[in-house]
Amino acid sequence: MKMEQVSANCFAVLNEKNLVCDANSGLINLGGGVVIDTQSDLAHARQMIEIFGKVWPGIPKRVINTHEDADHVWGNQLFKGAEIIAQRRAAERMKHVADPQETQQLLKAANGSLSSLLLKMLHPGALAIAKQLARDYNFDGIELALPTTVFDERCELNLDGTPVHLIFVGPCHQAGDTIVHVPEEGVLFAGDVLFRLCTPMGWTGTYAKWIETLDLIISLQPKIVVPGHGPVCGLDAVAQMKAYLEYMRSESKRCFEKGLTSLQASEQIDLGPYGTWRAPARLYLNVERAYREFRHEPSDKPWDSAKSFDAIYRVAKARGIEVEF
Ligand SMILES: [Zn+2]
Numbered sequence: 001m002k003m004e005q006v007s008a009n010c011f012a013v014l015n016e017k018n019l020v021c022d023a024n025s026g027l028i029n030l031g032g033g034v035v036i037d038t039q040s041d042l043a044h045a046r047q048m049i050e051i052f053g054k055v056w057p058g059i060p061k062r063v064i065n066t067h068e069d070a071d072h073v074w075g076n077q078l079f080k081g082a083e084i085i086a087q088r089r090a091a092e093r094m095k096h097v098a099d100p101q102e103t104q105q106l107l108k109a110a111n112g113s114l115s116s117l118l119l120k121m122l123h124p125g126a127l128a129i130a131k132q133l134a135r136d137y138n139f140d141g142i143e144l145a146l147p148t149t150v151f152d153e154r155c156e157l158n159l160d161g162t163p164v165h166l167i168f169v170g171p172c173h174q175a176g177d178t179i180v181h182v183p184e185e186g187v188l189f190a191g192d193v194l195f196r197l198c199t200p201m202g203w204t205g206t207y208a209k210w211i212e213t214l215d216l217i218i219s220l221q222p223k224i225v226v227p228g229h230g231p232v233c234g235l236d237a238v239a240q241m242k243a244y245l246e247y248m249r250s251e252s253k254r255c256f257e258k259g260l261t262s263l264q265a266s267e268q269i270d271l272g273p274y275g276t277w278r279a280p281a282r283l284y285l286n287v288e289r290a291y292r293e294f295r296h297e298p299s300d301k302p303w304d305s306a307k308s309f310d311a312i313y314r315v316a317k318a319r320g321i322e323v324e325f
Contacts, residue, residue: 001013001014001015001016001044001047001048001051002014002016002051003051003052003054003055004232005055006187006224006226006232007182007185007186007187007223007224008185009028009029009030009162009182009185010026010027010028010029010182010185010187010224010226011026011027011029011052011055012024012025012026012027012189012226012232013025013026013027013048013051013052014230014231014232015044015229016231017136018197018198018229018230018231018278019132019198019278019279019324019325020071020129020132020133020201020279020282020325021040021070021071021133021136021137022040022071022136022229023037023039023040023069023071023072023192023228023229024037024226024227024228024229024230025037025038025039025048025052026180026189026226027052027055027056027060028159028162028164028182029055029056030159030160030162031061031062031157031158031159031160031162032060032061032062032159033056033057033058033059033060033061033062034060034061034062034063034064034157034159034164035048035052035060035062035063035064035079035082036063036064036066036180036189036191036226037064037065037066037072037073037191037228038063038065038072038073038074038075038076038078038079039071039072039074039075040070040071040074040075040137040139041074041075041137041138041139041142042074042075042077042078042138042140042141042142043137043138044075044137045074045075045078046075046078048075049078059079059080059081059082060079060082061082061083062082062083062084062085062157063076063079063082063083063084063085064084064085064086064166064178064180065084065085065086065090065091065094065147065176065178066177066178066179066180066189066190066191066192066228067086067087067090067170067173067174067175067176067177067178067191067192068086068089068090068091068093068094068097068098068174068175068176069097069098069174069192069203070097070098070100070103072191072192072228073094073098073144073145074098074100074139074142074144076144076145076146077142077143077144077145079145083148083149084145084146084147084148084149085147085148085149085150085151085155085166086147086149086150086176086178087150087151087152087166087168087170087176087177087178088150088151088152088176089170089171089175089176090147090170090174090175090176090177090178091146091147091150091176093174093175093176094144094146094147095144095146097174097203098144099144100139100142100143100144102305103133103139104139104140104142106126106130107130107133107134107139109130110127110130110131110134111134122306123306123307123309123310124310124313125306125308125309125310125311125312125313125314126305126306126309126310128309128313128323128325129309129325132324132325151166151168152168153167153168154166154167154168162182162184162185163182163183163184164180164181164182165180165181165182165183166178166179166180167179167180167181167216169193169209169213169216170204170205170209171204171205171206171209171299171300172193172202172205172206172209172210172213173191173192173193173200173201173202173203173204173205173210173228174192174202174203174204174205175204175205175300177191177192177193177205177213178191179191179193179213179216179217181220181222183220186222186223186224187222187223187224187225187226188217188220188222188224188225188226189225189226190217190225190226190227190228190238191228192228192229193210193213193214193217193228194214194217194225194227194228194230194233194237194238194241195227195228195229195230195241196227196229196230196231196233196237196241197230197231197276197277197278198229198230198277198278198279198282199274199277199278199279199280199281199282199283199286200241200244200245200282200286201282201285201286202285202286202289203285203303204299204300205299206293206299207245207249207289207290207293210245211242211245211246214238214239214241214242214245215242217235217238218235218238218239221235222235225237225238244274245286247272247274248269248283248286248287248290249290251265251269251270251287252265252269252286252287252290252291252294253290253294255268255269255287256290256291256294262284262287262288262290262291262311263284263311263314263315265287265291266281266283266284266287266288266311266315267314267315267318267319269283269287271283278324279312279324279325280319280321281312281313281315281316281319281321281323281324282312282325283315284308284311284312284315285308285312288308288311309325312325
């Protein structure tokens with residue numbers, strides 16, 4: 001984990017491994033301090049607080065959750081007394097989407113000799129992701145601290161005279177996606193609307209909305225963008241992510257029309273320049289999302305997470321690439 005200063009008063013803490021759960025956090029060091037996203041477990045959250053502590057004077061007054069996913073909210077409880085801000089849908093969904101019990105149980109099952117054998121037979125992908133997570137994370141002790149302030153479309157903060165705009169852009173990657181723009185500093189915290197040098201994962205939302213949001217980010221002209229996952233970047237990365245989504249949607253369409261399943265499509269689509277991004281087999285989620293749209297299914301149709309991880313595992317095996325999530 002390392003800190004990067006991205007403008008006079010904005011900072012980022014980055015998890016350089018850039019696999020699932022390796023989410024970034026941001027800090028706006030004004031107005032008592034605002035932390036953006038709080039890491040995947042308590043150890044990472046404590047480390048983030050310690051690193052940001054080099055530049056801020058104490059626990060910040062505010063926390064923003066860019067959306068409802070676990071890897072952005074599981075450190076919330078360490079910010080005692082802070083105002084926790086999120087978009088209304090993110091706040092509503094958080095208690096289900098980021099319930100720590102399911103992940104805690106999965107890791108326990110992967111650790112037991114009999115249960116891990118069963119898991120291997122039934123859900124090899126779920127076992128593989130549990131083993132990957134157990135190498136870097138420990139989900140014990142997490143008690144979800146929910147947002148204390150919600151907003152609908154926009155929320156504007158004034159930090160010692162510096163405006164900060166929270167703009168609801170979901171559903172792209174999740175229902176409550178929010179971007180955080182600090183215009184005077186030329187900085188935009190994108191949350192998981194932007195994945196950098198790793199394969200995007202999307203859960204609730206549509207391609208059209210996601211692409212529209214990437215265009216919005218480009219129109220805001222920030223000099224620096226802090227993605228939800230991956231290194232700090234500029235607008236070229238936003239354009240690349242848009243190209244990835246457009247490519248995945250059109251390749252998925254071609255395969256859909258040929259009658260391939262989403263799994264077969266994911267095994268066959270030429271990864272092109274995106275093959276060097278971390279966890280390329282995660283493309284399964286993007287193909288399946290496109291298929292859901294072609295079948296006119298609702299954009300919030302639930303995912304069976306064990307089956308999805310199994311599909312990513314199978315795609316990696318079929319392509320002869322490392323199984324990583
Ligand atoms: Zn994330």
